[in-house]
Every structure is written in structure tokens, then in C-alpha cells.
Amino acid sequence: MSTVHAVAAFDGLPISHPDALVDVEVPVPELRPRDLLVRVRAVSVNPVDVKVRSGLERRDTPKVLGWDAAGTVEAVGPQVEGFGVGDEVWYAGDLTRPGSNTELHAVDERVVSRKPTTLGFAEAAALPLTTITAWESLFDRLRLTGSSRGDLLVLGAAGGVGSVLVQLAKLRTGLRVLAGAGKAESREWVTALGADAVVDHHDLVASVRAQAPDGVDLLFSPHSTGNVEAFAEVLKPFGEVVAIDDPVGLDLYPLKTKSITWHWELMFTRPMFTTPDVAEQGRLLAETASLVDAGHLRSTLTTAIDDFSAAGLREAHRLVETGRTVGKVVVHR
Template sequence: MASMKAVASFDGLPIDHPDALVDVTIDVPQLRPHDVLVRVLAVSVNPVDMKRRQSLTSSQTPTVLGFDAAGVVEAVGPQVTTLSPGDEVWYAGDVSRPGTNAELHAVDERIVSRKPTSLSFADAAALPLTTITAWESLFERFGLSGDSTGDLLVVGAAGGVGSVMIQLAKALTKVRVIATASREPSRAWIRQMGADEVVDHHDLANQAGRVAPDGVDYLFSPHSRGNVETYANIVRPFGHITAIDEPEGLDLVGLKPKSIAWHWELMFTRPLFGYDMIAQQKLLAATADLVDQGVIRTTVTKTISGLDADSIREAHEDIETGHTVGKVVVTQEN
């Protein structure tokens, strides 16, 4: 069987441990009927990569991490109908399968799209996971449309999801976007993304109340721990909150007096359950069109060369600081 190089973890070790991420040689994956085999040319690192690494238990079997990827299709399974060898693609992967930090990666065609022609592989790799999360939050969880108005509050907006959510909301809806950031580089970044108002999440109740005295209609939360009471104060009656984190012991009863709806968003739900998977291909294709039209821009702020353990480690270290603006991308060396 053919082999390939990959970056893997065998245990949930701290990132500064020499064995937290290691270079390995493993078998090239076998394709399922709907799979495409992608030669990975760039990946980006997300907080979920860090969380998954930290949650691993000791094993003799390597776990290859990574979700976001851009590359070229090398082979296709017998039931593939939407992609062909040679296609340049982007996608965000499947949490139940081996990851993208490898030379070659097998992924279901229904969650893969042709990448924007106007972007390099590095610039493209930054967008899929955050785009899917932002798109599903805005248009499926919140149910927004081109005619939607009101106020959208994006917490932690300088991160990967917030950076895309601001752009999508401004391009495809009529809502006013209020974005949170505390450091000046982050504030400058989210203004570049198109935020209408910028507030400090360290003083969220007062500052959100100042710019939206009647309450916000929609609130996106990547950091819900300790914030539910504040959210209950600043979201209007019958408003909506979508969260992507899962803090233990989260108590939502404070939202009941205002009948505030709480939604969960997990972009892996479709591939995990095989549910309407083609929707992710369609939304990535729609986003690729928006990128090529100059409506949506990449969110890369740092690129690291060499898809190996040292480079992936550097990216994880950056994410673990909690101060990353935009996205960190790692590219294969030619």
C-alpha cells in the first residue's frame, strides 16, 4: 500500500511538549464511494484543532488533525459526480475522519467545492470552516435573508468566524453589524471587515446598550461562559442567540423572561449525520463566487511554509494565545 507524510498526535499533550505534534508516515487513505482524494496544498488552523488535540487520550494509533484545506483532486470514488481529477478545491472536512494535516486527504465530495479562482491555495484555505459556521449561523440558525434588518452583535469578531460573518452579513443582509474587540489591532481589523459599530466585550453590557438601547436582535457567541446574564440584558425580547461553544454547566434560564431563543451551531453536524451534506458544497460554491466578485475577502493574517510538525506546532501556539486576528495558514512547500 502507498504511504504518505502527515502530522499527528498520539496524546493530548501541551503544545510545548516535543511529542504534542510529530511527523509520521502513514498509509494513503482508501476512498469511499463518494470520496475524492485531495493533494493538500494549504491548511488553516482553527480553535477546534487545538481543542481536539488537547482532548486526545494516549494511543499507539496516530490521530491526524486538521479540517480546513485547499488543494487539487487526484482521484475520485466510483459514485463521485460533482468533481474530477485536476479540480482545485476547498473544504472544511469531517470531525469523524482523519484530518487534513497530510500530503493526501480523503473527503466526501458533497462537502467540497471548487475553490475561488482568484485566490491562492493559502488564501483559500483560511475560509471554509469559518465560512460554513458563519453562513449556517446567519441563514439557517438566525434565518436571515436579503431583506432582514435589525442589529447583529458578533462577539469576538476579530477571530476567523467573526471576520467572515461580518462580511457575509454586510453583503447579503440589511442588518447593522455591531462587533466586539478589545485590542486596537483587533478593532482595526473588524472595521476593515465592514463592522458598522465596534464595542469592547470587556464592557459589553454598557457599550452594547449605548449603541443598541432597545436591544440587539441577533447575537453570535463563541465565548458563552459567564456571559448569559449579560446576553439576557442586551438582547431584545424574542431575540436570538447562536453559540458555537459548549461550556460545562451552562444555565440558560435567564433568557426565559424575554423568550430569547438559543441556537447551537456545529458545522460538522451535516457530515456527522450524513444530513443534507450537499448544502455545504453549495454554500462554499456560492462563497467562491462572492470571493471572485470581490465581495468577500480572505482572512489570512499569517502564513507558515512547510506542512510539517514544526509549522503546525507554531500555528497551534498562535491560536492558544487567544489573541489571533484573522487566520493562520500553513502551506506545503513546493
């Protein structure tokens, strides 16, 4: 077999266009020394997929998107030590390499772990990228521990990252978690995940002050544009923000008088630059799998599309583009 089926984009077309994502044949990937060749069984769609697709300029070669994946190891590179053929794995991949919307996918073993045994492939595929983002936000950027106390405000708490971050914060810290949500479905979802209180992001300052009159210590932001002044209002002096979005020309001056710290989190930094600690991503996914199998962490899958084709992935992109999804959208075979 010299080629495999994949779903790709050639241009940044609107998702309503039938050619926004198309079925293609691509070469079977060549393995680097530490690569796994994974037969992909399920992928999830994240905002990064939408961003990369919509920002494409017209090209002659297919751009295969997709980073979250769960599947079975088909082959291993010559220097692979931790995995063997037949292992069921999950991972979030590397932004600089071809994506996982394909039948066979090559990925560095250091950003992979065995998937939870208690989850099917679709349930597992919902978690890796958002879990790594949430984990690094809490424990690498904010340096939280089990003895951490105070109030954490999680905006977009019903989204992919927020849904995991709420769970991890309650599981691994002593923080009180305030979850930002608007519609009733989102409020019910974040409460079920363990949030201590729910605030209305449509009236953020008043809603937060009702729950935390003195302000919050920490804030997670998936959408920062137009919100910095509100952040400055609701955060205590010396508070901290961790943000995952891509705001252009963001003005952080309103944070200065309270000496508020701003952190950026991009889960692709480690694999993009092959940092010395790149294997931390595989390790934390292995720890996450243990938490899932022990019943401490739940999958955030809410919508499963049984159609691993361009049509199925276009529908998944359409749903994510609305910005109103609760939990995660997964496409599986």
C-alpha cells in the same frame, strides 16, 4: 506509493512539548464511492484542532488533525460526478474522519467545491470551516434574508468565524452589525470588514447600550461561559442567540423572562450524520467562491506559515491557543 507524510498527535500534550504534534507516515487513504483524494497544499488551524489535540488520551495509533484544506484532486471514487483529477478544491471535511494535516486526504465530494480562482491555496484554506459556520449561523439557524433588519451583535468579531460572519451579514442582510473587539488591531480589522460599530467586550453591557440603547435583536457568541446574564441584558425581548462554543453546565435561565431563543451551531453536523442535505455545504462553498471571485468577500488569512511539518503546525496551534489571533493562521507547502 503506499504511505504518505502526515502530522499527527498521540497524546494531549501541551503544545510546547516537541511531541505534541509529530511527523509520521500513514497509509494512502482508501476511497469511499463518493470520495475525492486531494493532494493538500494548505490547511488552516481552528480552535477545534486545538480542542481535539489537547483532549486526546494516550493512544498507539496516530490521530491526524486538520479540517480546513485547499488542494488539487488526485483521484476520484467510482460514484463521483462533480469533480475530476486536477481540479483545485477547498473544504472543511468531517470531524469523524482522519484530518487534512497530511499529504493526501480523502473527503466526500458533497462537502467540497472548487476553490476561488482568485485565491492561492493558502488564502483559500483560511475560509471553509469558518465560512460554513458563519453561513449556517446566519441563514440556517437565524433564518436571515436580504430583507432582515435590526441589530446583530457579533462577539469575537476579529476571530475566524466572526471575520466571515461580519462580511456575510453586511453582504446578504440589512442588519446593522455591532462587532465586539478589544485591542486596537482587532477594532481596525472589523471596521475594515464592514462593521457598522465596534463595542468593547470587556465592558459589554455599557458598550452595547451606548450603540443600541434599546438592545440588540440578535447575538453571535463564540464564548458563552459567564456571559449569559450580560446577553440577557443587551438582547431585546424575543431576541435570539447563536452559539458555537462548548460550555459545560451552561445556565440559560436568565434568558427566560425575555423569551430569548438559543441556537447551537456545529458545522460538522451535516457530514457527521450524512444528513439528506449534506451537499448544502458544497453548494454554499461554491457560492462563497463566486462571492470571493467577484470581490465581495475577502480571505481572512493573516498569518501564513510556510512549513507543512510538525514544527509548522505546532507553531500554528500555539498561536491559536493564545486566543488573541486576528483572522486565520494557515500552514502551507
